[in-house]
Amino acid sequence: MGWRARLLLMDGLLPVVDERGRLAWGSLADADTEAELVFFGLDDGRPCFAAVPGRGDASPRMANPALWAAMAALPADDLALYGGARSLCDWHARHRFCANCGGATGLAKGGWQRDCQQCGAQHFPRTDAVGITLVEHVDGRLMLGRGKGWPEGRFSALAGFVEPGESIEEAVAREVLEESGVRVRDVRYVASQPWPFPSQLMIGCHAIADDDALTVDTSELAELAWFTRAEVAAAMAGEPGARFAKPIDQAIASHLLRWWLAR
Structure with a gap:
């Protein structure tokens, strides 16, 4: 049946x-x-x-x-x-036309491919790699930022796309430097998560910083600050008066913060 x-x-x-x-x-x-x-x-x-x-x-x-x-x-x-x-x-919905010739494309292989009906080019769903990183200062504080357009008080780990020719470690170091002016070392992988905005693979990492002087990239971030372990714990517990609001539980940033607290 x-x-x-x-x-x-x-x-x-x-x-x-x-x-x-x-x-x-x-x-x-x-x-x-x-x-x-x-x-x-x-x-x-x-x-x-x-x-x-x-x-x-x-x-x-x-x-x-x-x-x-x-x-x-x-x-x-x-x-x-x-x-x-x-x-x-x-x-x-956003790839109905061929990037090669401009012709109309049609669904193929059950939806896991689109074929150009004019030149025959095959197109495949993309997945964009994004490094999202907890930056820990040698004194134990954690760097978190608030993106432009984010609600007041909503902080998270710094994140950015992995560019062509980069390793994950290089992408993390570049992105953190660009957004905060801080150089990091000892980048390590923690966990990953698919994230549908629109189709990303979030690669969760941890890195160490020796310097705490911040130079905020205001084209990307509204705020950037260092937080103590007690401040992070209070935010993750949802305590009244916490210094920031935690990321939603379903986001990898929330998992990374719980992992950091549990270390």
Whole structure:
């Protein structure tokens, strides 16, 4: 007996949740008749699809409070599933034309490829590597920053894209130097996380700084400061009067801060 295919319900690229706070599902009949359908796996033998929206989302990640609220409320397994579907559908919505010749592209291999209908070029979903780093001063304080456009009091680890020709360690050292004016050493890998804004692989690292003089890159950051272990612990515990607000629990920055406190 075959299993009925399921469609992940989304409002554009926003997740739709049911009365239990879980991702909502429908059937393929719920999709727009002209929408491209992306296959992203089997769930207990049932094929699972998502519909590509009319437009992608190139807005800054902090520009959609509804999305952040939804992601913060989703269970971990639903968040992982939604993140993959969102990244893939967003890529399709923003790559309907060939970068080689400008011709129209069409979905191929169940949605894990797009082929140009004019020159035959094949295009594949991209994943952008981002180094996100806890910078620890030799005296035990931690450097955290607040990005431009972020809510007041919301601090996180410094992050930046890995550029062509760089190792992760080189990217971390360059990004920290550019944003803070501080040189770091002893960069080590901690953990990684896929992040659908729009399709990143966050590479969590830790590094040591000998100097604490900060030169803030105001084109990237609104604030930059050093925090003691007690201040970080208070923020992560959500204590009233904490010096900063912690990242959402689902973000790798939150995992990195918990890891640092537990060392």
